[in-house]
Amino acid sequence: DQQVKQNSPSLSVQEGRISILNCDYTNSMFDYFLWYKKYPAEGPTFLISISSIKDKNEDGRFTVFLNKSAKHLSLHIVPSQPGDSAVYFCAATPAYKYIFGTGTRLKVLA
Template identity: 90%
Template sequence: DQQVKQNSPSLSVQEGRISILNCDYTNSMFDYFLWYKKYPAEGPTFLISISSIKDKNEDGRFTVFLNKSAKHLSLHIVPSQPGDSAVYFCAASEWVEFYFGTGTSLTVIP
């Protein structure tokens, strides 16, 4: 059974607007959460992470929010740029094992 879920396979936003990508998880033992970006024919690239002791982490245009009670994670990209168009995976970790969502394909329209 999928422990990390991304229910939106795709998302389109206008350049300059906010992109919000969502992720849900089921395992309350997860203590570290990450977002990766992936371009075709390349491996995933680490974007941003958050520990379970925090509820927000910011890095430039990227902010990750964690709601532990809802078991929900989101990634905000502001402002969105055409170069942000890629597949985004969320991941969650318990000790050394990582579990990935199925990905959301983001298209930023110029």
């Protein structure tokens, strides 16, 4: 039972353009959502988060949008940079534990 889904396993974007990573969830009781970035041989690194009472949170080049009615969130990276190339995981938390999606591998082309 996959409660958090990232349906795109990979995405390629040209440097300077927008990257949009998507995530869907099934449980309306989730109260907090996070995006993590993971480089090879490293643990996931926190990127940005959003509470379920908000619909947008912005931090520099990164913006997360939450559409509760559609149970959908997205991460926008503008402008994309080669250093953004990594695997991105979305996660939802119903307290204590994180439920992760399967990840999207982003490749930013120079």
